[in-house]
Structures are given as C-alpha cells and as structure tokens.
Amino acid sequence: MKLPIHLENTIDMLRHLPGIGPRSAERLAYHLIRMPKEDVILLSENLVHLTTKIKLCSKCFNITDSEECSICADETRNKGFIMVVEEPLDVVALEKAGVFTGVYFVLGGVIDPIRGIHEEELRISDLMVLLRSLHEKESVEVILATNPSTEGETTALYLKQKITQDQGCSNISITRIARGLPTGADVEYADPLTLKRALEGRGQY
Ligand SMILES: [Zn+2]
Known part of the structure; x- marks a missing residue:
C-alpha cells in the first residue's frame, strides 16, 4: 500500500531518531495523526525553534x-x-x-x-x-x-x-x-572493575 507522501516522510524522519525502529516510527506517526491539531502544530513549531533559537x-x-x-x-x-x-x-x-x-x-x-x-x-x-x-x-x-x-x-x-x-x-x-x-546495586553482581573502583574510591564512614 502506498502511504500518503507526508506520512511516509514523517515515518522516515522519525526513524532517524535514536532508539526508534521502523515499527515505532510508524506508531508515532499514526499517533501524531490522531493528536489534536493544535498540539501537533505546537510540536512542529518547537522543533523549528530547536534549530533556530537553541545555541x-x-x-x-x-x-x-x-x-x-x-x-x-x-x-x-x-x-x-x-x-x-x-x-x-x-x-x-x-x-x-x-x-x-x-x-x-x-x-x-x-x-x-x-x-x-x-x-x-x-x-x-x-x-x-x-x-x-x-x-x-x-x-x-x-x-x-x-x-x-x-x-x-x-x-x-x-x-x-x-x-x-x-x-x-x-x-x-x-x-x-x-x-x-x-x-541499589548488588555487590554480588557487580563486575570486578566496578568493585575495584568502588574500593579505591572508599571514604571515611
Ligand atoms: Zn554556560
């Protein structure tokens, strides 16, 4: 099935983000379609500001x-x-x-x-x-x-x-x-290097 070009482009762009695979990109794009229009516009405006205003x-x-x-x-x-x-x-x-x-x-x-x-x-x-x-x-x-x-x-x-x-x-x-x-770490499961460093960095208690 041929997707509308803007949807396809959005999926393609989302796939470039770290941790986002093809399936997640599709899900996000379809979610954007269902979101209130003003929220999506606000998101897109902020994305533009990320490249123009942030330094x-x-x-x-x-x-x-x-x-x-x-x-x-x-x-x-x-x-x-x-x-x-x-x-x-x-x-x-x-x-x-x-x-x-x-x-x-x-x-x-x-x-x-x-x-x-x-x-x-x-x-x-x-x-x-x-x-x-x-x-x-x-x-x-x-x-x-x-x-x-x-x-x-x-x-x-x-x-x-x-x-x-x-x-x-x-x-x-x-x-x-x-x-x-x-x-929250367990001494039992810590790797030798972490334990070595933990010992080296010990302080008065
Ligand atoms: Zn500073």
Missing part, C-alpha cells in the same frame, strides 16, 4: 537560548568550581541531583581514536582559555566528570596532564568524580 552557551557550551546559559549567568554559582562533562545531558542529570554549586564546562565528547575523535575535535583549547582567565583567583577546582569508560578515563588523564603542565593554571587543583557501585 551553545558562550562560556560553558551548555545548551541555551541566550548568550549565556542560566547556570553561567547565576551570580550565586561558584565560578572557581568547574565540572568538566562530556555532553549537555550530563549537565541536566547533575542539575536534577541539585548537589553541585559550581559551573560546568561541556567538552562535546571524549577522545576516541577508534571513532576518529581526537583532542582537537573537543573543546579542550576553549577549556584552557577559560582556566587561564581564572589565574587571578586564589584557588580553582576542576572536577573531571567524564564517564568511567576507557575513553572517559583517557580524556580525564589527558586533561589532567594538559592542565598540570600549563603555566597559567598553577592555581588549579584537579579532582576526579568517584567511581563505584550505583545506588
């Missing part, structure tokens, strides 16, 4: 609709306490936890030579410019919060060396987020 924060490269994101613009956030993360979604997760009072820096990925991602593809030089601009502050802490994957560890190690060797960053202390067992 990256000039300071931390988080997603924003103004020059600076709301976190960088917040006077109460500690600008000498910088958490380096891989992606904007990491910022969302950390902000939901509501435990961090500093600011972020979004690297835009991790060093991954197998996938052809090298240092220069990430925002490492922008990070160095930011850190050097803080040289008048008495103390600055950079928390390396890349994921505990091989690539995340490689990137954290690279950043540590880069910052340590930079003469303009002598006031900066570097920390790494602790790795270990997630809440």
Whole structure:
C-alpha cells in the first residue's frame, strides 16, 4: 500500500531518531495523526525553534537560548568550581541531583581514536582559555566528570596532564568524580572493575 507522501516522510524522519525502529516510527506517526491539531502544530513549531533559537552557551557550551546559559549567568554559582562533562545531558542529570554549586564546562565528547575523535575535535583549547582567565583567583577546582569508560578515563588523564603542565593554571587543583557501585546495586553482581573502583574510591564512614 502506498502511504500518503507526508506520512511516509514523517515515518522516515522519525526513524532517524535514536532508539526508534521502523515499527515505532510508524506508531508515532499514526499517533501524531490522531493528536489534536493544535498540539501537533505546537510540536512542529518547537522543533523549528530547536534549530533556530537553541545555541551553545558562550562560556560553558551548555545548551541555551541566550548568550549565556542560566547556570553561567547565576551570580550565586561558584565560578572557581568547574565540572568538566562530556555532553549537555550530563549537565541536566547533575542539575536534577541539585548537589553541585559550581559551573560546568561541556567538552562535546571524549577522545576516541577508534571513532576518529581526537583532542582537537573537543573543546579542550576553549577549556584552557577559560582556566587561564581564572589565574587571578586564589584557588580553582576542576572536577573531571567524564564517564568511567576507557575513553572517559583517557580524556580525564589527558586533561589532567594538559592542565598540570600549563603555566597559567598553577592555581588549579584537579579532582576526579568517584567511581563505584550505583545506588541499589548488588555487590554480588557487580563486575570486578566496578568493585575495584568502588574500593579505591572508599571514604571515611
Ligand atoms: Zn554556560
């Protein structure tokens, strides 16, 4: 059966989204047809705004609709306490936890030579410019919060060396987020690497 062209195009576009297979794309498209017209129009307008209005924060490269994101613009956030993360979604997760009072820096990925991602593809030089601009502050802490994957560890190690060797960053202390067992995890089922890291990251109790 030949589908109406706009329906077919919508299914085709939805299939490009992560986690959406052909069957889910069809279901979503048919659901959109049944939705109230004004809701679908609102959705399409917001999708257009995603490409025209959303940009990256000039300071931390988080997603924003103004020059600076709301976190960088917040006077109460500690600008000498910088958490380096891989992606904007990491910022969302950390902000939901509501435990961090500093600011972020979004690297835009991790060093991954197998996938052809090298240092220069990430925002490492922008990070160095930011850190050097803080040289008048008495103390600055950079928390390396890349994921505990091989690539995340490689990137954290690279950043540590880069910052340590930079003469303009002598006031900066570097920390790494602790790795270990997630809440609700069972020691019995944890893999050896997770257990090793949980032991290494143990704290006074
Ligand atoms: Zn920002």
